[in-house]
Amino acid sequence: MVAGPLPAPTGPGKDRLRLWIRLLRASRTIEAELRERLKKDFNTTLPRFDVMAALYRAPEGMLMSDLSRFLLVSNGNVTGIVDRLVSEGLVARARRNGDRRTSMVRLTEEGSKAFGIIAAAHEGWIGELLGKVSEDDARRLTGMLTSFRSNWEGRE
C-alpha cells in the first residue's frame, strides 16, 4: 500500500492510485507521530484517545455498537479498548433498565478531566504537524475529502 515515489507510474487510473498512496503515507506519518506523543506525554494510545474523544462528545453516553460504527472498527475491538479504559477508571458502563443486552458507556469525571487535557495537547500537535498547510489549502482539502465521504456513504 505504502508504495513508493520512485518510478512515478503513468497511464489511466494512475492519478488516483498515486493519490491513494500519498493519502495513506500522510495519514500514517501523522498517526505515528501522534501515537508516539500520546505514549510519551500521557502514557496512552490512539485507540483509547479515539474512544474517549467519541464519548466526550456524548455526555449522555454511547452504546458499544454506536462506538463501533462511529470509529469504523469492529465490535470486538471496542470491547477490549473499553475494558481497559474501565479498568483504568476513565470510563464506566451503566446497565440500562430498558434493554439488558446493552449498556451505556460514558466517561467518568476523571476520564473527562483527563481527556480535556490530552485533547488540548492533541489540537496543538495537529496545528504544529499540519502547520505548513495553509488555512486555505486546509479548507479546500477538507472540502474535497468531505465530498469523497458523501459519495462513499451512498455505497454498500
Added chain:
Amino acid sequence: MVAGPLPAPTGPGKDRLRLWIRLLRASRTIEAELRERLKKDFNTTLPRFDVMAALYRAPEGMLMSDLSRFLLVSNGNVTGIVDRLVSEGLVARARRNGDRRTSMVRLTEEGSKAFGIIAAAHEGWIGELLGKVSEDDARRLTGMLTSFRSNWEGRE
C-alpha cells in the same frame, strides 16, 4: 482521532484539526474496504500486500531495515510479516557474503506472479473507490499532500 462531524468546532487551528479528521476517516474507510477485498478475493492481508509491493519494485531485493523505513513500520513488525510470506513461499531471504548480519529479501518467482495479479485488481479497486474524485482534483490533492511530505521530511 476519528472525531465527528456533528458539532463543527470553530476557532484558530480548527481548520487543520478538521482536515486531519477527514484525512484519517477517508484513509480508514478505504483501507477497510481494501482489507476486506484482499481477504475475500486473494486470502491475503494489507501488510503482506505492502511488503510485496515494496519488493516488487526492487527486483534486486531489500534489507529488512529498508523495508521497515520504506513502509513506516517497526523492525520487529517486518520480521513477522516476512516470516509468514517466506513460509508461504512468496518471499525468500538470501544471506549475503559481505555482511552476515543482513539478508536480502526478495519475491520468489511465485510471489512475483501472485503479486502481479493482486496489484492489477488493487489498482482497479482504487479507481473504483476513488472514482468520484475527478482526475483534476486527484492531481491537486496529490500535489498538496506531496508538499506536506516534503515539509515533513525536513523535520526530526
Added chain:
DNA sequence: ATATGAAACTTTAAGCTTGAAATAATTTGT
C-alpha cells in the same frame, strides 16, 4: 405462549503493531 429470528455484545484465534531488550556482526578509536 412459545418458537423463530434478530440484535447487542463478548469471546476466540490468528495476525498486526509497537517499543524495548537481546543477539550477533561490523566498525571505530586507541
Added chain:
DNA sequence: ACAAATTATTTCAAGCTTAAAGTTTCATAT
C-alpha cells in the same frame, strides 16, 4: 589487536484488530 560503540536484526510482552462463533436478551409471528 582489541575494547567500545554502532548497526542489523530478532525476540518479547502488551496491546490493537478483524472475522467468525457464541451468549444473552429482545421482538415477532403464529
